[in-house]
Amino acid sequence: MLGNKVITTFLVSMLALASLALPLNAAAIDLVTTTDGSPIKIAPELFDTPAAQEFLATGKNPYIGNEDAIKAGKKRFGYYSCTQCHGPEAKGQVGPGLIGPTFRYPKDATNKGMFETIWNGTNGGMGAKGLGLMNPTDPTDGLKPDEVLKIISWIRNEGGNHPSGNE
Ligand code: HEC
DSSP, X not given: OHHHHHHHHHHHHHHHHHHHHHHHHHOOOOOBOTTTOOBOOOOGGGOOSHHHXXXXXXXXXXXXXOHHHHXXXXXXXXXXXXXXXXXXTSSOSSSOXXXXXXXXXXXXXXXXXXXXXXXXXXXXXXXXXXXXXXXTTOXXXXXXXXXXXXXXXXXXXXXXXXSOSOO
């Protein structure tokens, strides 16, 4: 009888431990390239803000509709010359418009999909903008995940949040 109780106590504490560990295990969406669907590997420590961590866990962009993030994203969009190809309002220039509701890559209607496209680029003229990928000779060049999320929040805002990418 005592043995049973010990085993039960043991099992209950294992369950408690497992549920504690669960959020850690669950904290990663699978990011894949837009070029060939292979996995995108980003060092976890680059997700260095609460918003970036939430994105990594859920694929949602917490910056959608956030005015400060939208402002910062607009600045980044200009600074990283997105403007030159996509136009100052992201409505298209040399490159396509980005505000939807339809996209060259349908997955870009989601924030996870658009993040993947911006991070790793496409086969049709859009270069990778993720940190370390943008410039092969300078590993410090490129956007951090948090910056990509802010840029996306600005792009979505330009389109009146249709889509918002989080639905
Ligand atoms: C040198 C020109 C150029 C620059 C700079 C550039 N892009 Fe692009 N981008 C393109 C082209 C061309 C495409 C279409 C690619 C294709 O069809 O494969 C594209 C496609 C995209 C798409 C996919 C659109 C869709 O309909 O699915 C997104 C999102 C995007 N760009 C975001 C950005 C962001 C954000 C930046 C700045 C960090 C940026 N681009 C900088 C040329 C550019």
